[in-house]
Amino acid sequence: MRNILAIGKREFSAYMTAPIGWIILCAFVVLFSFFFVASLMFYDQASAEAVFNPYQADQLNLNDMIVVPLFGNMQIILLLAAPALAMRLIAEDRRTRAIDLLLTSPVRSSEIVLGKFLGAIGFATVLASSTLLYFGILALLGEPDPGMMLSNYVGFILLFGTLLATGLFASSITENQVVALMVAFAIGLLFYILGWIGGSMDEGTLKTTIEYLSMVSHFEELQKGVLRLQDIVYFLTFIGFFLFATTQRVEALRWR
Amino acid sequence: MIEVQGLTKRYGDTVAISDVSFSVARGEVVGFLGPNGAGKSTTMRIIAGSLGASMGTAKVGGLDVAEDPRGVQRLLGYAPEVPPVYTNMSVRDYVSFAATLKGVDDVPAATKKALGRVGLDKVSHRLIEHLSKGYRQRVGLAQALVHDPKVLVLDEPTSGLDPAQRVEIRNLLAELAEGDRTVVLSTHVLGEIEAICSRVIVINRGKIVAQDELARLAAVGRKVKVELARPGADALAALQAIPGALRVDFEEGRYVVLGETDLREAVSAAAVPFGLLEMAGREKLEEIYLRLTSGGAS
Numbered sequence: 001m002r003n004i005l006a007i008g009k010r011e012f013s014a015y016m017t018a019p020i021g022w023i024i025l026c027a028f029v030v031l032f033s034f035f036f037v038a039s040l041m042f043y044d045q046a047s048a049e050a051v052f053n054p055y056q057a058d059q060l061n062l063n064d065m066i067v068v069p070l071f072g073n074m075q076i077i078l079l080l081a082a083p084a085l086a087m088r089l090i091a092e093d094r095r096t097r098a099i100d101l102l103l104t105s106p107v108r109s110s111e112i113v114l115g116k117f118l119g120a121i122g123f124a125t126v127l128a129s130s131t132l133l134y135f136g137i138l139a140l141l142g143e144p145d146p147g148m149m150l151s152n153y154v155g156f157i158l159l160f161g162t163l164l165a166t167g168l169f170a171s172s173i174t175e176n177q178v179v180a181l182m183v184a185f186a187i188g189l190l191f192y193i194l195g196w197i198g199g200s201m202d203e204g205t206l207k208t209t210i211e212y213l214s215m216v217s218h219f220e221e222l223q224k225g226v227l228r229l230q231d232i233v234y235f236l237t238f239i240g241f242f243l244f245a246t247t248q249r250v251e252a253l254r255w256r
Numbered sequence: 257m258i259e260v261q262g263l264t265k266r267y268g269d270t271v272a273i274s275d276v277s278f279s280v281a282r283g284e285v286v287g288f289l290g291p292n293g294a295g296k297s298t299t300m301r302i303i304a305g306s307l308g309a310s311m312g313t314a315k316v317g318g319l320d321v322a323e324d325p326r327g328v329q330r331l332l333g334y335a336p337e338v339p340p341v342y343t344n345m346s347v348r349d350y351v352s353f354a355a356t357l358k359g360v361d362d363v364p365a366a367t368k369k370a371l372g373r374v375g376l377d378k379v380s381h382r383l384i385e386h387l388s389k390g391y392r393q394r395v396g397l398a399q400a401l402v403h404d405p406k407v408l409v410l411d412e413p414t415s416g417l418d419p420a421q422r423v424e425i426r427n428l429l430a431e432l433a434e435g436d437r438t439v440v441l442s443t444h445v446l447g448e449i450e451a452i453c454s455r456v457i458v459i460n461r462g463k464i465v466a467q468d469e470l471a472r473l474a475a476v477g478r479k480v481k482v483e484l485a486r487p488g489a490d491a492l493a494a495l496q497a498i499p500g501a502l503r504v505d506f507e508e509g510r511y512v513v514l515g516e517t518d519l520r521e522a523v524s525a526a527a528v529p530f531g532l533l534e535m536a537g538r539e540k541l542e543e544i545y546l547r548l549t550s551g552g553a554s
Binding site: 002003006007010013014017018096097098099100101102103104105106107108254255256 | 304327332340
């Protein structure tokens with residue numbers, strides 16, 4: 001545990017002291033602000049129209065019109081941000097040979113992988129925390145559902161973790177960070193568009209399987225405020241699989 | 257302290273090292289010599305547990321590296337040729353991080369001690385990326401010895417340094433080698449081997465071609481150089497007449513007598529009548545190295 005925490009702390013510090021961390025943080029905040037303002041403007045417009053349309057007034061809901069779309073847009077941001085955050089985790093260590101410190105210290109490969117994942121998740125939490133301000137503003141203006149907010153944040157962290165685990169694995173198979181970024185993005189995108197593919201298929205086992213594998217379908221449930229065990233298990237299995245694959249890869253680096 | 261038996265490493269069809277065997281006793285300081293690509297780094301990385309062997313075993317302190325790598329790594333400090341540093345960390349934070357990974361109990365004390373030993377106290381707050389190559393090598397050494405290991409494996413610790421930095425690192429290595437610490441050191445600078453090491457292992461094309469004490473590796477008396485006050489045909493004839501002399505050459509104002517055995521006594525006797533000014537019968541390490549590694553790297 002001590003090694004995991006030490007490596008996690010180092011990786012977290014690396015994000016906070018390197019340009020890439022701040023670039024991603026700034027880009028995230030700018031994009032999130034844009035989506036937030038756009039959602040508010042949309043809600044404002046809908047409110048104005050509701051004055052003349054009692055039916056529309058019944059439909060006005062902060063959660064459905066702002067919270068859910070905001071977290072939905074965050075999926076797209078994460079699809080790009082997570083590979084960019086994860087690409088350096090192992091690839092850079094291999095390129096600079098700093099990985100020799102880890103490989104020649106009495107540290108297990110699994111500890112190296114978990115430590116790096118922990119550091120990245122720590123930074124993901126900073127990104128998630130930056131959005132609290134907006135929801136604080138929302139709470140001043142209206143009454144967003146706390147349960148739904150919690151469920152969305154759980155989904156956000158689980159989706160971020162899944163994409164980071166994928167990125168960590170991609171970072172372990174190459175010394176080239178750009179290649180790692182592309183591989184991680186491709187894997188993430190594949191599991192993202194599986195939902196669309198499944199949606200266009202006829203009913204059957206294949207459709208059910210493909211839809212189950214899609215990240216979107218599981219994230220959408222959490223977006224609605226439904227905390228289902230099967231969705232949490234899906235994301236945790238995904239994370240576990242890629243962390244295991246990365247551990248095997250690091251072990252291979254040690255002995256190849 | 258280190259037992260290497262039949263170590264072989266293959267990369268596909270390429271054999272990096274083949275059937276390498278040697279042992280290093282506790283407290284011994286051994287130099288690892290060989291041309292580029294001879295297999296020095298491969299052997300050292302296998303001992304340090306960052307590379308697996310295709311065949312053979314490497315043991316440190318009785319522990320097999322393949323079976324108990326973490327046990328070995330607790331006993332051993334390894335400084336690779338390229339210091340394994342995170343350049344965006346400060347020197348102190350990096351060494352402290354290394355101490356934590358190596359299982360040190362009192363991390364601040366161990367960090368302070370390691371920084372002091374390698375002379376990094378005054379730059380401990382600086383980022384590694386702002387340090388010179390010499391200081392980065394020191395940081396690499398600091399991480400290797402922060403857990404006060406019984407065995408140090410150092411892969412070309414003076415590579416790429418200027419002469420002044422080399423002398424500094426050499427003095428530091430001499431200090432580290434004191435006591436009962438076992439040190440294996442590879443270098444291209446033969447003077448370092450002569451200054452620090454008690455024994456040398458010469459590796460060429462992935463195989464060990466010699467391992468012995470420096471003094472015994474030198475083929476004493478087989479190549480005797482003499483400078484005479486009155487060189488000439490008579491002197492040459494007298495040297496050629498020495499029983500056992502295979503050849504006599506004249507190089508840079510000196511006669512060089514080559515023989516199968518130690519000819520020093522016979523050469524001095526033959527040379528005295530012609531005014532013997534200077535005689536040298538002991539090979540330099542450079543000559544030993546070139547003789548043993550003739551043919552170069554694979």
